[in-house]
Amino acid sequence: MNSVQSTRKLRFTKMHGAGNDFIVLNGIDQDLSGVTREQWQKLAHRQLGIGADQILLVEKATRPDADFRYRIFNADGGEVEQCGNGSRCFVRFVLDQGLSTKNPLRVEVAHTVLTLKSHEDGQVEVDMGAPIFEHSKIPFIADGLASKQEFHEVLYALPIETPATHDSWIGVVSMGNPHAVQVVGDIESAMVQEEGKSIEKNPVFPNRVNAGYMQVLNRNAIKLRVFERGAGETLACGTGACAAVVSGIRRGMLDSPVTVSTLGGDLQIAWGGITNEVAHPVIMTGPAITVFEGETSI
Template sequence: MSARTLRFTKMHGAGNDFIVLNGINQDLSNITREQWQKLAHRQFGIGADQILLVEKATRSDADFRYRIFNADGGEVEQCGNGSRCFVRFVLDQGLSTKNPLRVEVAHTILTLRSHDDGQVEVDMGAPIFEHSQIPFNASGLASKQEFHEMLYALPIKTPAAHDSWIGVVSMGNPHAVQVVGDVDSAPVLEEGPSIEKDAAFPKKVNAGYMQILNRNEIKLRVFERGAGETLACGTGACAAVVSGIRRGSLDSPVTVHTRGGDLQIAWGGVINDAAQSVIMTGPAITVFEGETTI
């Protein structure tokens, strides 16, 4: 295979960092999983939690297509912080002047709006609770009802084995959310890998640890599948707020404090059996641009 030069932009959304690649004006075909891993490697590559691809839309109701590869090289369905960086990249690079933009991801269309203050608002669509669509298999797990939320006792396979009561929701990707008393001391790195790969989640899962500060404010850490703990997780923030509202512990809107910065999440709940869209607002920052050879 011959060497290929790629132009890239390094960006972050609340510390969740990305390599953004323009797949409209350069060839991104036939890049292997191993090459994605090398680009994302923090010592031997550019370094990133995820790699974002900007491509031409394949649907008539979208302006662009948006694809995401985790640091482990695997392609995933959704990335909330990345979607904000996506719209900032498209506008800054002159690929479009539309605002808002409609962007095609794996299973849906996202509506993205850039504000004059530099914040980006994303309509993340409605949360998904149907187990088969998450996907999640609750067979053999103890459960209990907490307000409108069903919680499940997930066995944690670490030396200090125990059960964690989780709420399960998909924001286009699967999340297992638990409430902790102190998120700073929570065993995210110790238990996150066990939750991520639990057999109850056939496509793995993002493990969220939420500390409720008051009814409109939480602190959050997320161990992301395929990336490990990140400084922020946009879909994880949405999932945590949805779970907290369904538990009866939170009211919309909610400020989510992550280790990389703050996100604002609003959700109108379920009306007439229809889950309303989750609206996320937060920063999207360009760090630098460059070229690399693969």
């Protein structure tokens, strides 16, 4: 009897942005209070649940300059600050579900408000805000790490123990969530799975980090793979694409705009750099696809 009484149904929509897949839940018209980390994990499990890289919650805004609020939970059940591909799916969900007719929308995330615009061709444009380089705000502890200057970017030698001890030279940036970006010669042979978890949990990143591997094709095109904290390697990472382009421009390797080819599809990233010591916002454009809708019990 108790197990029956404690069971409740949730309506959901399964979506993806360039292969980065999400469970999207309407927290305005249904009660999502009290859901535990373990329950988020079960929903995201690909064999025992719906399956997703992240779970997105649509909620009422808590500040007057936003239309909605959205929260993000990784597949491990932990809440995170930002998700670029998820933000595009968010605006597509809100418009398709009739929750708003506004276009563009202003959406509240953990530390800022994003501006999201749906285009007639189905692409969604997101003003991701300005990148963050201040170590305390990423957060990143550089003490004791070797460093070198490459154009406008400072790179740090991050010790990696898997599969053999070596240093990876990384650029560090936050897009509302932390990223460690390294350049590789061949994206196919990059040791994303072998090294990603070690980088993600390196103690120099107190809140863990997303590990990005970037292959530069030309000054306006890269290939990218990302090992996301709490999710492992995903088919695409929107904030990872933004971080990689920012790092590449600061290293003198790239010019805006940049086509970012991920395992799941292409994203367009534009960044105007830094003017008078003020960083311009990063603009991301890409797809947002609804896969199916359903109902599940927790």
